[in-house]
Amino acid sequence: MSKERITLTIEEDLVKEIDRTAKILKKSRSYLVEEAIRTWKRVQIERGLKEGYLAMVEEDQATAAENLPAYEAPK
Numbered sequence: 001m002s003k004e005r006i007t008l009t010i011e012e013d014l015v016k017e018i019d020r021t022a023k024i025l026k027k028s029r030s031y032l033v034e035e036a037i038r039t040w041k042r043v044q045i046e047r048g049l050k051e052g053y054l055a056m057v058e059e060d061q062a063t064a065a066e067n068l069p070a071y072e073a074p075k
Contacts (some may be wrong), residue, residue, distance in 0.1 A: 015050070018032050
C-alpha cells in the first residue's frame with residue numbers, strides 16, 4: 001500500500017507521549033498515528049454495530065409485545 005506524507009499540528013504533550021511510546025515500542029511516530037487511526041475506526045464500527053443490534057432488540061421486543069396478544073395458546 002502506498003503512503004502519503006502529511007503535516008499535522010498536535011499538542012506538545014501528545015507529541016511527547018507519542019515519542020515516549022514510540023521509543024518503548026521501537027516504532028515510528030507514523031506507525032503509532034496510523035495504529036491510533038485504525039483503532040479509532042474499528043471502535044467506531046463496533047459502536048455502530050452495537051447500537052444497531054440494540055435497536056433491533058428493542059424493535060423485536062416491541063413487535064413481540066404487539067403480536068403476542070393476538071396469539072391464543074391452544075387449550
